[in-house]
Amino acid sequence: MRRGSGPSRAYESKQGAKIIGLRSSVANQALLVRADSPHYYPGSLGNEPIAVQFHAGSHYTALRLLEGYLPAEKIKLLHYGSPENRLEALLNGEVSAAMLMEPYISLAEKNGCRSVCEGHYLGAETASDNMDEATFSAINRAVAKAVDLINTDKKRFIHYLLDDPKFAPVLKKWGPITADDFILSRLRYTHPTPYTDEQIEDTYNWMVR
């Protein structure tokens, strides 16, 4: 069984976790190669090392994208952990490609990298038993209003991505970038919705096949 998604993490939790909805961020993961790379499409990346974070969006999005082009035995994913490590491995030439989300995509592209394929994907809100339904409903009402604000003017809110403490040292080393360097359609936000039984079943069936 593949263990690469929110449902499996909830299952593995020692403190007890339950998935209570889909997150409002429909994140995007892009498979990026360096400017000098001979790869221009995913089908040539067979047996090439690709940096991902196992059991996270970069892992299962890479599989979902690459399995359309390559047999499973030629897909060579390596666990590099957090996105700053994957970007570093890509730019240093340790790997042929890396799966990254924003703002690492825009920073990689600013450094000459190009996307050979990319995909949006769902994510889960995971909570402990201490999260009650009334509180989660109130949170979702606030988040929905924030989503509407963001979608009115995405560029206004990009500073949150640039100011992320984990991103700051990466930006200092490989930047600068500004809000003008982002492709805004990659930033996709929707009102919070339930994680339906059908979606869970589809995810489960993909994981166990």
Add this chain to the structure above:
Amino acid sequence: MKKVMSETNGAVFSLPWYVARDEGLFAAEGIEMEFVHAHAVIPEHNTDNHEDVNPILGHIPFEEQQVTIYRA
């Protein structure tokens, strides 16, 4: 005001939550929202076997019950 502790892991995933806090949208719902960053995942070696990696990853604040919710 009800205090809620939320783990965040990458600003792109939690952007609406940051905006809701800073625009007073959580407060309008009677919620005081506080964030704790997930831990960075820095592997000791770059394994190609996903069975070698704990799926909990950097969601340590949730596992340690510092927060009640996270998104990933």
